[in-house]
Amino acid sequence: MKKILFLMLVLAMPLAQAGTLLVAAASDLVYCIDELGAAFRRQTPGADVKVSTGASGNFFAQIKRGAPFDVFLSADMDYPRQLAQEGAADLATLKPYAIGRLAVWTLDPRFDLARGMRAFADPRLVRVAIANPDVAPYGRAARAALIHHGAWEALQGKLAIGENVAQAAQFVQTGNAQLGIVSLATVLSPRLKGVGRYYLVPEEGIAPIEQGAVVTAHGKGNPLAARFVQFLQTKAARDILQRSGFGLPRGPAGGGA
Known part of the structure; x- marks a missing residue:
């Protein structure tokens, strides 16, 4: 004591x-x-x-x-x-x-995030930003979420891999990706709050x-x-x-x- x-x-x-x-x-x-x-x-x-x-x-x-x-x-x-x-x-x-929590984030009005993870099946989708799964835990979680929802294989060739989750968000900000899987903290930050739209990724299927x-x-x-x-x-x-x-x-x- x-x-x-x-x-x-x-x-x-x-x-x-x-x-x-x-x-x-x-x-x-x-x-x-x-x-x-x-x-x-x-x-x-x-x-x-x-x-x-x-x-x-x-x-x-x-x-x-x-x-x-x-x-x-x-x-x-x-x-x-x-x-x-x-x-x-x-x-x-x-x-x-x-x-941490994952969020799908977009600045492109063509993509309907009310569809949730099904938004990744939109044929107009050209680039999806995620952090590098080899070095970034958020990248590993993004990959796990896409695998769980059956979208990972279809997105091969469309992935824009950022070194980290902040760079993945930059790809969305600059228009180099239509959708990004980033941290909820990123889209709720004072700098980005209210910019674009986001969908909170369900926790089921990912650690x-x-x-x-x-x-x-x-x-x-x-x-x-x-x-x-x-x-x-x-x-x-x-x-x-x-x-x-x-x-x-x-x-x-x-x-x-």
Whole structure:
């Protein structure tokens, strides 16, 4: 009991010299990671949060090779778990922080999203944007959804593959794809909310997109890293994530950083 109380006191104390935190964040966080960083800085005066966004699989490979990130915010739980198994992250710090959802998104008025996944059978469809299934969890989930609904084979030759889910969304924005399967967080972001139309992909047939945060082996020496992972469990962080279109993992939200 004394150890628990001591840990709570340590987490509640401000760091005298907070320093810099390097975060590798999945691309679906691109529209809310700045807000998360700002909220963390308010609770941790002096913290300097520097964020890089990209495909989770690419960050997995970089961190495995020794890239100096302190925290990895993956779009799945598998990549951080594998890093921990290989000694490149601290398994004890791995926590789910959000549940992602897929959305079919279009700016093209010719496509009727009221048809749901049957919109992919429209003969006028030329290009469909998804994230790369080899490195992006949202790409794997998009492929699983298309397979489940019987559309995957028919779309071969029509796929515009983005390196990550943010790039897949760009293909739709620029008109290089008529339909895109992106994150719900993307289409609900302040920059894109109300732009085009979207259809929330049913969860049946695809594994939940449970997203995980972990302190890397490099970050174990940075006290800010563990604090940031804990911060993602707080009400302040969860409110930002939920407002940005993410579901929340089970479990109560903490009050502090």
